[in-house]
Amino acid sequence: MSSDIHVGDPLLVIEDLKLEFKTEEGTVKALDGINITVKKGEIHGVIGETGCGKSVTSLTTLGLLDNNARIRGGEVLYKGVNLLKMNDEDLRQKIRGNEISMIFQNPSTSLNPVYTAGEQIKESVVIYQSDDKKEAQKLVLDELDRVKLPDPEDVYDKYPHELSGGMQQRVMIAMMLACNSNLLIADEPTTALDVSIQAQFLKILRGLKESRDLSILYITHDMAVISEICDVVTVMYGGQIAEKADVHELFKNPKHPYTIGLIHSVPGVMESIEEFETIPGTVPRLINPPSGCRFHPRCEYAREICKEKKPELEEIEKDHFVACHFWEEVE
Amino acid sequence: MNLVETENLKKFFDSKKGTVKAVNDVSINVIKGETLGVVGESGCGKTTLGRTILKLIKPTSGKIYFDGKDITNLDGEDMRSLRKKMNIVFQDPVSALNPQMTVYDHLNRPLVIHNMVDSEEEKLRRMVDILNTMGLKAEHLIRYPHELSGGQKQRVCIARALCLEPDFLVLDEPTSALDVSVQSKILKLLDRAKRKFKVSYMFISHNINLVRAISDRLGVMYLGKLVEIGDSTDIFNEPKHPYTQALFKSVPQPDPDEKVEAPLTGQVPSPVNPPEGCAFAPRCPRSQSVCERDNPDLIEAYGRKIACHRYK
Numbered sequence: 025m026s027s028d029i030h031v032g033d034p035l036l037v038i039e040d041l042k043l044e045f046k047t048e049e050g051t052v053k054a055l056d057g058i059n060i061t062v063k064k065g066e067i068h069g070v071i072g073e074t075g076c077g078k079s080v081t082s083l084t085t086l087g088l089l090d091n092n093a094r095i096r097g098g099e100v101l102y103k104g105v106n107l108l109k110m111n112d113e114d115l116r117q118k119i120r121g122n123e124i125s126m127i128f129q130n131p132s133t134s135l136n137p138v139y140t141a142g143e144q145i146k147e148s149v150v151i152y153q154s155d156d157k158k159e160a161q162k163l164v165l166d167e168l169d170r171v172k173l174p175d176p177e178d179v180y181d182k183y184p185h186e187l188s189g190g191m192q193q194r195v196m197i198a199m200m201l202a203c204n205s206n207l208l209i210a211d212e213p214t215t216a217l218d219v220s221i222q223a224q225f226l227k228i229l230r231g232l233k234e235s236r237d238l239s240i241l242y243i244t245h246d247m248a249v250i251s252e253i254c255d256v257v258t259v260m261y262g263g264q265i266a267e268k269a270d271v272h273e274l275f276k277n278p279k280h281p282y283t284i285g286l287i288h289s290v291p292g293v294m295e296s297i298e299e300f301e302t303i304p305g306t307v308p309r310l311i312n313p314p315s316g317c318r319f320h321p322r323c324e325y326a327r328e329i330c331k332e333k334k335p336e337l338e339e340i341e342k343d344h345f346v347a348c349h350f351w352e353e354v355e
Numbered sequence: 356m357n358l359v360e361t362e363n364l365k366k367f368f369d370s371k372k373g374t375v376k377a378v379n380d381v382s383i384n385v386i387k388g389e390t391l392g393v394v395g396e397s398g399c400g401k402t403t404l405g406r407t408i409l410k411l412i413k414p415t416s417g418k419i420y421f422d423g424k425d426i427t428n429l430d431g432e433d434m435r436s437l438r439k440k441m442n443i444v445f446q447d448p449v450s451a452l453n454p455q456m457t458v459y460d461h462l463n464r465p466l467v468i469h470n471m472v473d474s475e476e477e478k479l480r481r482m483v484d485i486l487n488t489m490g491l492k493a494e495h496l497i498r499y500p501h502e503l504s505g506g507q508k509q510r511v512c513i514a515r516a517l518c519l520e521p522d523f524l525v526l527d528e529p530t531s532a533l534d535v536s537v538q539s540k541i542l543k544l545l546d547r548a549k550r551k552f553k554v555s556y557m558f559i560s561h562n563i564n565l566v567r568a569i570s571d572r573l574g575v576m577y578l579g580k581l582v583e584i585g586d587s588t589d590i591f592n593e594p595k596h597p598y599t600q601a602l603f604k605s606v607p608q609p610d611p612d613e614k615v616e617a618p619l620t621g622q623v624p625s626p627v628n629p630p631e632g633c634a635f636a637p638r639c640p641r642s643q644s645v646c647e648r649d650n651p652d653l654i655e656a657y658g659r660k661i662a663c664h665r666y667k
């Protein structure tokens with residue numbers, strides 16, 4: 025695997041990925057042509073509502089899909105090598121942890137209840153940093169300290185159920201940072217954290233990007249977090265890409281009605297909860313997704329053509345892509 | 356009129372390194388009919404406080420009052436009949452529901468255990484009424500958890516908690532795992548249910564703007580202690596405790612040009628060996644020598660209660 029990849033070069037290239045799940049009720053068309061490029065040293069955000077395919081995109085990358093998944097097309101190139109063609113053994117040996125590590129969405133189910141926090145992190149440290157027992161222990165404590173856990177020595181000996189939700193999440197994060205990988209996939213890593221710890225955590229990630237040129241695929245449904253940390257953003261809706269742009273461009277000049285809806289839905293200062301306005305309607309079921317533009321049932325700009333024809337992802341300005349028939353009218 | 360009140364409540368856990376003071380001398384009250392928001396750093400003891408008040412775990416010391424009655428040592432039949440008056444909803448609806456049980460089963464159990472209904476007819480009427488209140492329909496009764504979306508699952512959890520007509524609910528991050536549009540719906544439904552069923556809430560959340568919108572009063576915790584409590588609007592307009600100020604400054608804005616500067620730095624203190632004086636002193640931008648020496652009392656100031664030496 026080539027290692028002379030420089031900052032700004034593509035590290036992970038997901039190309040036209042199509043994915044389905046077979047279920048009793050029918051075929052779930054989970055991903056319908058997803059393109060995402062994460063460059064070396066870049067933090068790439070992926071945002072969208074529940075079920076739009078954020079997690080399965082990352083699980084495909086690591087070869088961790090459920091048995092009922094069928095890849096219908098596309099490539100996932102990491103340093104130029106197609107991971108979809110790699111066997112499980114190689115993925116485990118050469119990719120997971122080593123090159124790409126992942127913080128999973130749900131900390132309480134991804135930590136092992138029968139091992140203490142310290143033992144679990146030590147496993148990563150021993151594999152990826154040092155197999156000297158004494159040193160490994162110290163490195164674990166450093167990792168726990170780095171994610172701002174109080175009293176690392178105490179947390180080291182604690183079992184997951186003895187930690188608060190946010191502490192479990194930080195243990196997960198420490199475990200992944202211990203891998204020293206080149207690409208970090210972080211799937212909703214801060215849902216259980218309070219805003220001040222979240223702010224510190226985001227700062228840690230930015231620091232790693234600066235110091236180690238770490239690349240991050242950052243998955244979330246929080247637009248405010250996206251604006252805090254990401255360089256580039258991909259907005260997903262119903263298994264498709266709605267919009268993609270540099271973070272400043274996306275917030276200053278959003279062109280997809282869905283992106284605008286997401287930006288406006290961030291809860292601001294409100295007198296009462298009745299003022300909390302969001303995008304009307306609900307996310308589509310992907311067994312029978314809406315025809316044409318999958319967003320049309322919820323879109324205030326939708327017209328006849330939106331039901332009939334799927335809008336192509338169009339480059340409307342350099343590096344700014346939108347899939348909407350009426351993007352020129354949107355404001 | 357207080358519905359819930361604690362007096363010097365403590366909940367300690369033993370750990371290898373010593374005693375974890377998860378809830379350390381908290382006197383807090385929930386007024387009848389209100390929503391009390393509770394915020395604070397991850398691990399500061401919010402969940403433990405909620406669980407201790409509901410007597411899901413045994414307090415180490417201190418007193419708990421419910422509707423004026425000391426319930427600290429209540430057990431057996433008395434505690435059982437109190438159970439239906441107070442309940443809790445957790446963040447994670449997935450693990451809170453039994454995959455083998457339908458929505459009907461989930462609602463049926465508490466209604467039967469607590470003898471809440473006389474006939475099957477009345478039971479169904481009540482189930483449907485509660486489901487409607489949470490924006491679900493009668494047809495959802497026959498569904499299993501895997502046939503529901505995340506938001507629908509959480510609505511079922513809330514419906515289950517509401518169906519015993521409790522007086523008091525602890526909502527522990529009830530929507531933080533959900534999309535904003537679903538959050539908005541559920542929080543509005545909760546707010547309306549509060550009036551319809553005359554229930555009081557303790558609402559624990561990390562989303563500062565949501566807490567602000569939904570709470571009548573706000574309590575701010577830091578390392579097992581209550582550091583500021585009072586009218587929610589007052590505190591949001593003018594936070595006084597340096598921790599509250601730092602917390603509010605950490606709220607990210609949806610604007611890439613405005614970054615949060617992570618104002619809280621310094622070593623996070625441990626609930627095993629809390630600092631001698633004010634627990635926040637090691638990280639406080641305004642600490643003075645007295646702060647490291649003495650623990651500040653929670654005192655009345657600015658129409659609220661604050662525990663900080665800066666306010667005397």
Ligand SMILES: Nc1ncnc2c1ncn2[C@@H]1O[C@H](COP(=O)(O)OP(=O)(O)OP(=O)(O)O)[C@@H](O)[C@H]1O
Nearest residue numbers: 045052054073074075076077078079080081090310
């Ligand atoms: N094993 C599976 N079998 C059938 N459908 C599945 C399976 N795994 C995922 N899906 C479906 O694939 C779609 C994408 O799911 P995914 O978990 O990627 O969503 P997400 O964007 O991560 O949502 P969330 O924000 O809730 O985490 C959903 O419609 C989901 O129901």
Ligand SMILES: Nc1ncnc2c1ncn2[C@@H]1O[C@H](COP(=O)(O)OP(=O)(O)OP(=O)(O)O)[C@@H](O)[C@H]1O
Nearest residue numbers: 186187188189190368377397398399400401402403
């Ligand atoms: N069963 C237990 N055994 C030992 N320690 C525990 C136990 N439960 C909680 N603790 C400790 O008590 C402290 C408070 O935990 P708690 O879960 O109440 O925090 P929290 O404020 O709800 O945090 P979060 O916002 O992360 O959910 C933590 O230091 C935690 O490790």
Ligand code: SF4
Nearest residue numbers: 317320323330348349
């Ligand atoms: S293509 Fe049509 S339905 Fe889709 S976002 Fe644009 S205007 Fe709305």
Ligand SMILES: [Mg+2]
Nearest residue numbers: 078079080129
């Ligand atoms: Mg997901």
Ligand SMILES: [Mg+2]
Nearest residue numbers: 188189401402
């Ligand atoms: Mg908690």
